[in-house]
Amino acid sequence: MDDLIAFVQARIDEFWQIAATCEPGRWFPSRTSDDPKSFSRQGVYGHQYVEVPDCAQPRIAVTLDAAYERHIVHNDPAHVLSDLVAKQDRLKYLTHVAGGSWVDAGEHAQAEHLLRLEAAAYDWHEDYRPEWRP
Template structure:
């Protein structure tokens, strides 16, 4: 389980670094692209000067879907998800420590389904292990 937690923390740290490297404010959908929210530029010194175009797409229905998707997954949201994932891991560790204390050395042995679910978006990473898959070992 420690390997899975270490893997998750490394991926979450990388998500945080990448989000912070961008202008960490909301992105909004414009008619031909995604841009940094002008309202947030005024209030965020990191954003100032990044009046910014983030991404563009064709001005059609598919292009709008791309723009809405990109804007929905802006750095501010990624940073909120990083925080939430860290809280889930910390809560799991608190729970596991309490179980060990109560059960005199309890070792869960199996992969936590909660942590396995958190790791699933990183399944394409070369360090991801198939035994961490939530459905690993289940017959279809």
């Protein structure tokens, strides 16, 4: 169980480091102003890609339509960090319950199952183990 907890904690830490290094307002979606689906300002070039000011390669993500752009925008660093705080809180709670001798077998099993579900979100990672599948 300790390896499973360490795996989930390591993924939270990885994503935290990536998102925490991004400053809000330093990137914006770039779409033409006549796109009624777009909720973002017009970019410098008016093309469908995300631009990052002060970046050697400003074109970082080609978007096919507004739906892709919305996905990028809704996964901005601030939203990711909020989600990671919630994951960290769940992990702390589940670790406490799974490791507690005061809980009954049903609570312990439920916490262990929920830890496996948390880890399953990262089943693509090379360190994920098949025996952790829920």
